[in-house]
Amino acid sequence: MNKRNTLKSLTIILLMLSIIIFVYIIFYDYNDIYKIELNDHNNNNYLDILELNIEDSKSFYLWFSNIIINVVNNDMKIPDSYSDCAGLIRYAYKESLKKHDQTWIKETGYKGNIFKDIKKYNYPEIPFIGTDIFYLGEDIFVKKNYSNFASARYLVEFNMDYLGSNIVNIKTGDILAFFHPYDIEYPYHLMVYIEQNRERYVIYHTGPISENNPGELRLTNFEDLKYADPSWIANKENKNFLGFYRFKILSDNYE
Structure with a gap:
């Protein structure tokens, strides 16, 4: 009985984790990966990542x-x-x-x-x-x-x-x-x-x-x-x- 309850709990937890990951993937802003790199080191009021x-x-x-x-x-x-x-x-x-x-x-x-x-x-x-x-x-x-x-x-x-x-x-x-x-x-x-x-x-x-x-x-x-x-x-x-x-x-x- 305990094993069955444990498996049921694990299944619920895994299901919830899957939903959370799925929602995160859908709403994740891929531009966030650039936020760490948004700099203006040369102080020209323009993003460094755009400069060639x-x-x-x-x-x-x-x-x-x-x-x-x-x-x-x-x-x-x-x-x-x-x-x-x-x-x-x-x-x-x-x-x-x-x-x-x-x-x-x-x-x-x-x-x-x-x-x-x-x-x-x-x-x-x-x-x-x-x-x-x-x-x-x-x-x-x-x-x-x-x-x-x-x-x-x-x-x-x-x-x-x-x-x-x-x-x-x-x-x-x-x-x-x-x-x-x-x-x-x-x-x-x-x-x-x-x-x-x-x-x-x-x-x-x-x-x-x-x-x-x-x-x-x-x-x-x-x-x-x-x-x-x-x-x-x-x-x-x-x-x-x-x-x-x-x-x-x-x-x-x-x-």
């Missing part, structure tokens, strides 16, 4: 700049929801983080050189943040402060480092930022800096021009900016020019 080493940084900037070129060449089509200056950058940023296999090439229409993919992680499986690849401020250690969308202002303020207003140390893939306070709807404007065959260019999307004009992609020689409206000149004398910026995920020493 020199090799991965080079891979990113090669893909980013060439995707931008493919878009302006009309080989790759950006979705309508990305049709402004920040949208162009968000699109190229996300696509650069992906694995670029034959399926990706076929789906995007990419034409051009093939480079090494980022090794540390790939979209959409990015540590801690998943597909919410843009930081929106407040606290880098809180997941809800990340999103798959970021305006031009949030890209510059929270996802890029300020490089100054001198073009000397600028690399392909860096960003030019402008601020026009009189443009209530789109006060911030971003351009992508590209060097090719010793020529310097900027690529950008104008954003919506009117209700019936969604805007367009433009490639402009960097030197020609000085002949345009003075508010678009990229130098420190222009109060509308915020400066040059670089994505925080990139290593400072990549070439």
Whole structure:
């Protein structure tokens, strides 16, 4: 009789343990494994686990700049929801983080050189943040402060480092930022800096021009900016020019 009761008790205990383990597996947040590693050792207000080493940084900037070129060449089509200056950058940023296999090439229409993919992680499986690849401020250690969308202002303020207003140390893939306070709807404007065959260019999307004009992609020689409206000149004398910026995920020493 005692043996039967003991077996019955053990069975109940094992059943309860099985239920507890099952519930734990279902509700376990796999991002918890990263909480121990959520650090910001270099104090740049960006998670260390998201920052790339020199090799991965080079891979990113090669893909980013060439995707931008493919878009302006009309080989790759950006979705309508990305049709402004920040949208162009968000699109190229996300696509650069992906694995670029034959399926990706076929789906995007990419034409051009093939480079090494980022090794540390790939979209959409990015540590801690998943597909919410843009930081929106407040606290880098809180997941809800990340999103798959970021305006031009949030890209510059929270996802890029300020490089100054001198073009000397600028690399392909860096960003030019402008601020026009009189443009209530789109006060911030971003351009992508590209060097090719010793020529310097900027690529950008104008954003919506009117209700019936969604805007367009433009490639402009960097030197020609000085002949345009003075508010678009990229130098420190222009109060509308915020400066040059670089994505925080990139290593400072990549070439």
